[in-house]
Amino acid sequence: xxxxxxxxxxxxxxxxxxxxxxxxxxxxxxxxxxxxxxxxxxxxxxxxxxxxxxxxxxxxxxxxxxxxxxxxxxxxxxxxxxxxxxxxxxxxxxxxxxxxxxxxxxxxxxxxxxxxxxxxxxxxxxxxxxxxxxxxxxxxxxxxxxxxxxxxxxxxxxxxxxxxxxxxxxxxxxxxxxxxxxxxxxxxxxxxxxxxxxxxxxxxxxxxxxxxxxxxxxxxxxxxxxxxxxxxxxxxxxxxxxxxxxxxxxxxxxxxxxxxxxxxxxxxxxxxxxxxxxxxxxxxxxxxxxxxxxxxxxxxxxxxxxxxx
Amino acid sequence: xxxxxxxxxxxxxxxxxxxxxxxxxxxxxxxxxxxxxxxxxxxxxxxxxxxxxxxxxxxxxxxxxxxxxxxxxxxxxxxxxxxxxxxxxxxxxxxxxxxxxxxxxxxxxxxxxxxxxxxxxxxxxxxxxxxxxxxxxxxxxxxxxxxxxxxxxxxxxxxxxxxxxxxxxxxxxxxxxxxxxxxxxxxxxxxxxxxxxxxxxxxxxxxxxxxxxxxxxxxxxxxxxxxxxxxxxxxxxxxxxxxxxxxxxxxxxxxxxxxxxxxxxxxxxxxxxxxxxxxxxxxxxxxxxxxxxxxxxxxxxxxxxxxxxxxxxxxxxxxxxxxxxxxxxxxxxxxxxxxxxxxxxxxxxxxxxxxxxxxxxxxxxxxxxxxxxxxxxxxxxxxxxxxxxxxxxxxxxxxxxxxxxxxxxxxxxxxxxxxxxxxxx
Ligand SMILES: [Zn+2]
Ligand SMILES: [Zn+2]
Numbered sequence: 001x002x003x004x005x006x007x008x009x010x011x012x013x014x015x016x017x018x019x020x021x022x023x024x025x026x027x028x029x030x031x032x033x034x035x036x037x038x039x040x041x042x043x044x045x046x047x048x049x050x051x052x053x054x055x056x057x058x059x060x061x062x063x064x065x066x067x068x069x070x071x072x073x074x075x076x077x078x079x080x081x082x083x084x085x086x087x088x089x090x091x092x093x094x095x096x097x098x099x100x101x102x103x104x105x106x107x108x109x110x111x112x113x114x115x116x117x118x119x120x121x122x123x124x125x126x127x128x129x130x131x132x133x134x135x136x137x138x139x140x141x142x143x144x145x146x147x148x149x150x151x152x153x154x155x156x157x158x159x160x161x162x163x164x165x166x167x168x169x170x171x172x173x174x175x176x177x178x179x180x181x182x183x184x185x186x187x188x189x190x191x192x193x194x195x196x197x198x199x200x201x202x203x204x205x206x207x208x209x210x211x212x213x214x215x216x217x218x219x220x221x222x223x224x225x226x227x228x229x230x231x232x233x234x235x236x237x238x239x240x241x242x243x244x245x246x247x248x249x250x251x252x253x254x255x256x257x258x259x260x261x262x263x264x265x266x267x268x269x270x271x272x273x274x275x276x277x278x279x280x281x282x283x284x285x286x287x288x289x290x291x292x293x294x295x296x297x298x299x300x301x302x303x304x305x306x307x308x309x
Numbered sequence: 310x311x312x313x314x315x316x317x318x319x320x321x322x323x324x325x326x327x328x329x330x331x332x333x334x335x336x337x338x339x340x341x342x343x344x345x346x347x348x349x350x351x352x353x354x355x356x357x358x359x360x361x362x363x364x365x366x367x368x369x370x371x372x373x374x375x376x377x378x379x380x381x382x383x384x385x386x387x388x389x390x391x392x393x394x395x396x397x398x399x400x401x402x403x404x405x406x407x408x409x410x411x412x413x414x415x416x417x418x419x420x421x422x423x424x425x426x427x428x429x430x431x432x433x434x435x436x437x438x439x440x441x442x443x444x445x446x447x448x449x450x451x452x453x454x455x456x457x458x459x460x461x462x463x464x465x466x467x468x469x470x471x472x473x474x475x476x477x478x479x480x481x482x483x484x485x486x487x488x489x490x491x492x493x494x495x496x497x498x499x500x501x502x503x504x505x506x507x508x509x510x511x512x513x514x515x516x517x518x519x520x521x522x523x524x525x526x527x528x529x530x531x532x533x534x535x536x537x538x539x540x541x542x543x544x545x546x547x548x549x550x551x552x553x554x555x556x557x558x559x560x561x562x563x564x565x566x567x568x569x570x571x572x573x574x575x576x577x578x579x580x581x582x583x584x585x586x587x588x589x590x591x592x593x594x595x596x597x598x599x600x601x602x603x604x605x606x607x608x609x610x611x612x613x614x615x616x617x618x619x620x621x622x623x624x625x626x627x628x629x630x631x632x633x634x635x636x637x638x639x640x641x642x643x644x645x646x647x648x649x650x651x652x653x654x655x656x657x658x659x660x661x662x663x664x665x666x667x668x669x670x671x672x673x674x675x676x677x678x679x680x681x682x683x684x685x686x687x688x689x690x691x692x693x694x695x696x697x698x699x700x701x702x703x704x705x706x707x708x709x710x711x712x713x714x715x716x717x718x719x720x721x722x723x724x725x726x727x728x729x730x731x732x733x734x
Contacts, residue, residue, distance in 0.1 A: 013508070090621075090624070090625055091625065091626060092624065110626070112626035112627065112628050112629065113509055113510035113511050113580070113627065113628065114509065114510075114511075114580030114626065114627045115626050117579070117580060118580065118626065132510070133510045133511070133628070134510030134511075135509060135510030135511075136510070167507075170510060173508075173510060196506075196507040196513075197502055197503050197504065197506070197507055197513065198503050198504030198505075198507050198508075199504075199507055201504045201508075202504075202507070202508065
């Protein structure tokens with residue numbers, strides 16, 4: 001990689017393999033910062049990062065906040081309730097107002113797919129997507145890949161299964177783009193109603209059999225199930241889901257191998273994953289949280305120093 | 310006022326005429342079509358190399374008046390129509406309030422009389438307030454001047470109520486225009502359901518939600534003998550169902566809109582809200598099926614579904630943006646580019662789809678260049694290329710799917726009732 005040219009980080013679909021690898025290696029060099037006694041580098045000193053969150057998400061917001069602070073940036077958190085969007089000013093107007101405060105980077109979380117792209121188009125500030133609708137959550141996928149690479153040493157050729165509500169998951173989509181670009185073989189596994197149409201065209205294998213999905217896998221990424229979201233009868237019931245798709249130690253024992261278990265959090269114990277597995281030796285869930293900071297430091301640093309062609 | 314149009318290629322499907330002629334208009338009527346007319350006229354239009362055809366009849370236009378004059382008015386909408394070569398429009402009734410009573414038909418008729426630059430006809434609602442519950446008074450709406458009924462924007466969900474509406478329509482001999490959408494299937498969808506909705510993370514609208522309702526309404530038409538017209542056909546299955554119904558002799562006609570034979574769901578990539586309409590842009594196979602349906606006659610008409618929206622309703626998040634695009638000023642050029650240039654349709658076929666056929670479906674005495682016909686005539690430069698730009702759109706709203714696109718075919722003159730209502734610079 002010669003230089004980073006992207007003003008914004010909107011998704012992994014638009015990144016090349018080289019760009020993804022560049023973020024991961026930049027994150028690697030930032031990871032060490034968090035182990036120092038003084039966990040700070042001056043990389044973004046004098047810069048202002050605004051976390052603009054239209055959806056409540058303590059985890060992601062805190063992770064971005066810590067990342068920005070470790071780069072010595074000033075951080076402002078703006079939370080806007082989705083219910084007020086209808087009456088309030090438009091997304092673009094809000095963005096322009098924040099930019100007028102001389103914000104350098106806007107980290108945006110929004111329930112509408114495409115909202116960060118819209119913001120990026122109308123602003124000079126760098127925009128980092130912290131999750132938009134069902135579309136993408138690039139930093140989550142990057143930290144998942146970072147963790148895999150750290151654990152196994154490579155992504156190329158790895159078999160990764162993503163299990164859960166694929167249809168409504170931005171984490172799944174970003175992981176699919178990123179992992180396939182880096183040469184992993186991706187399987188998605190869910191009940192039929194949670195597999196969106198045409199997902200195979202994104203380069204993944206589809207199965208509805210959890211044991212099949214686990215059998216071949218080097219790693220499994222377990223998605224959070226949100227049963228409250230869907231009122232339709234087609235949606236599987238909680239208990240039934242755990243029985244058929246839940247990641248349990250019985251299932252893992254059968255595999256006779258070490259499989260890495262990831263989860264973007266927050267976890268629902270006893271719904272998509274058993275406590276035993278979540279806290280067990282296969283789980284890298286807390287390491288993912290730690291790595292999230294390094295990856296987000298890299299994302300903020302790269303967009304802030306982007307050189308547009 | 311007399312106008313003589315010299316040496317244009319006259320396309321007149323009603324009289325199966327395709328050849329170079331002179332055409333003379335006097336007192337609002339066509340008085341002569343001959344190889345060489347030597348009469349003098351107040352205005353002479355030289356039309357060598359140009360197409361001379363009946364003015365277009367667009368049977369699906371949202372003029373937005375009364376109630377949403379911020380989007381469009383009768384005045385601005387019919388001016389846009391004139392620029393697009395459209396001399397007759399059918400105004401859809403989803404205004405605020407809906408056109409669901411004689412008094413509102415009268416109100417709109419009075420606005421049309423005062424402001425319209427071309428002929429504007431009125432479609433009234435099927436149900437009061439378009440809520441799908443209580444049928445409007447077809448007899449008196451017709452008496453007041455409505456020439457069709459439609460709840461466009463949605464289907465009449467209840468089969469029982471739709472059946473009753475069609476029985477009533479049969480009795481009153483009024484056309485029912487069906488917006489076919491099973492809302493229990495389309496739900497919160499914002500684009501075609503498929504790979505691209507998956508990729509973009511947007512809620513999909515299945516084709517099933519359209520064609521199942523097409524099938525239902527055709528079944529009810531068969532049962533009642535009422536005349537129905539299927540609005541904005543967007544997918545392959547709907548075309549097939551309509552073709553089969555026609556073969557069985559059921560009284561059904563159908564229209565499609567230019568975006569369905571020129572654009573596909575992939576165009577939504579980038580979250581362009583000018584690619585958001587209902588029904589949504591479909592896949593490649595559907596786009597081809599629409600073209601084929603136009604060629605083989607399953608689809609009778611092309612209508613714009615001109616749906617103006619303000620920038621405030623479009624320059625927002627994709628899932629929150631309004632459905633619909635403007636189309637009056639681009640429909641002919643899109644059709645020429647996609648259907649004539651590709652050899653899908655002949656000029657006679659295309660002009661029939663855009664004037665004679667809709668005129669017949671609506672029982673209007675238009676779309677013909679026969680002697681004594683009303684002088685609704687357009688002159689087209691068929692090869693002139695132009696780029697659609699916001700500044701050139703004269704409709705009050707600029708939400709066109711074709712912004713930045715190069716199209717072929719430009720209107721030189723639009724003559725309505727013997728008067729030049731539009732002339733290109
Ligand atoms: Zn409609
Ligand atoms: Zn419409």
